[in-house]
Every structure is written in C-alpha cells, then in structure tokens.
Amino acid sequence: MKTKNKKTLYVLLTIGCTLLGFFLWLSLRSVEIVAVHEDEEFSSVLVRNFPFTDRGKISWWLKNKEVLKAKYNIPKPAKDGFFSIVFWDFGDGYKEEAKYDRRCFDDMKPPENCIEKNRVFSVSDSKNMGISFTTNDEIYRMKESGEIVKIKNE
Template sequence: MRVKNKKTIMLLVVAGCVLLGCWLWLSLRTVEIVAVHEDGNHASVLVKAFPVTDKGKVNWWLKNKDMLRDKYDIPKPSSSGNFTIIFWDFGDGYKEEGKYDRRCFDNMKTKENCIEKNAVFAVRQYHDDDVIFATYEGRYSLNKSGDIIKIKRE
C-alpha cells in the first residue's frame, strides 16, 4: 500500500509543478500590440499574450497607459471627456467578414479586415469621472486618488 501512496503523491507533485510552470509562463509573457484602430474617441487595440488575471490586466494598463498615449496617441477623449479603449485578442489574425458578429475595421481596405469578437479588457471614462476597467470577471473603478475599487454588480 505504501508504494501506491508514494506513486499518487509523486503524480500530484508532478501535476502541481506542471500547472505552476504553465501559470508562470502565462504570467510572464510580453504583451504584443498588433494594431490600433481608432474611431473618434473609441479605440480598438489588437493584442497577443495579454495578462490572464484581472489584476494583471489593470496593472498592465497602469504601467503602459503613457506608452499608449505617446506611441499610439490614445486615448483621445471627446470634448466632454469620454473615451473607450477595448483590447481584443488578435487570435488567428484578420479574417473576412463571413461569420456573424465579427469585429470589422472599415479603415482597412482589404477583404480580411475583421477579427473574432474576443474582448479581453476595456478602459472607459465618462465626463472626466473615474476610469472604469471592464474584464470578463468584473468591473473596477480607478478614482482620482488612485484607489482601485471593485464595482459590485446588482
């Protein structure tokens, strides 16, 4: 019986190490910005290897918002202070419209100007108010004093 227990323990340790290794690999990848498409105060940023966790996404934004402004000139708030930036997983790249509900970019004059709608993160601001972060898991508010607060859904 002891041999069976040792094999089970070893199997669990190996499985744990594999999972930890995968998690570290996912966490340490460098985000690649493939393209930025703009429409007024709205921007779509196509990315590869975006952080997996909500905290990772928000921290990536806080660390890279100045780079996005300097390199891509986003966000471009409207006269009332509104802006939206949506980060889309670039996935398998540009495709033809073909399938229902793809996100297409009219500024591209090719047949392959659409992506699968897989938004991974959004940043919004309304009327110079708090910045709102939206992820698959939840919504967060960045207030003027720099505090990040999870918004409870009702």
C-alpha cells in the first residue's frame, strides 16, 4: 500500500473513532432534571442531556416514571385520569418574556420566568388514546399489552 493511502486511511480512521467516541459520550450522559413546573394535570419538566433518539426518550421515561412520581409527584392526573408531561430542553436557562413565543411559568415571578420553546418529548394519558409519547416528529402509543407502536402520520 502506498504511503499516501495509508495516511488517508489513518486520518479517516481517526476521525471515525473520534466521532464514534463523541456520540457514545453523548448517549451515556445522565439526564439532568433542572426544575418541574405544574399546572394541575399539566407538568413541564426542564431537562438537560435528554436522549436523542425516540427509542432512548421512551426508554428513559419507562425507566424513570416511578422516580418522577416519588421525587416530584408527577404526573398528577385529573379526575378522569388525563395527564400531560412535557419535557423541555433547558438550554441557556431562564430568560425574560421579551422574545415572542417563549414558554413562561406562572409559578415563578418575572422577569426571568421563561424558557425557549424547545420541546424534546411529551407523555400523555387519556381515556380515549391511552398513553401516548410525542417526540419531535412522531407519535407513539402504548397498547394494553405494553407494546409501543408508532402512529403513522397522515
């Protein structure tokens, strides 16, 4: 093999290993719950390091739903059983309402009681639909058997 080809192969291998290591590091970081804001059966959970993949997000919920109930007392279903939990990327932290379309929380005093609207995941439960998971572009439902199925977009 020529020296030039060996150098190119070495550079590509180094870049590939670096990228693989970076993505492995990203996927192994633990989720940080920064705050929980509630409005009856609706909860907003501000997070950092949330999983990237749909499967990772749903798996995280299934593994941590008891912890969320024990530590933060969420979800708090309405009388009919409905609840909704939205997980928001906390990003750069709380901000003033000044910018259009920020998510602001009534349980905090202004001016810095808002975040950028960057929803990363949501979970809801209702009589008609059962448990639903919403990621960026997809909706999944949990069947009574526990199987999770992707709902086709129409």
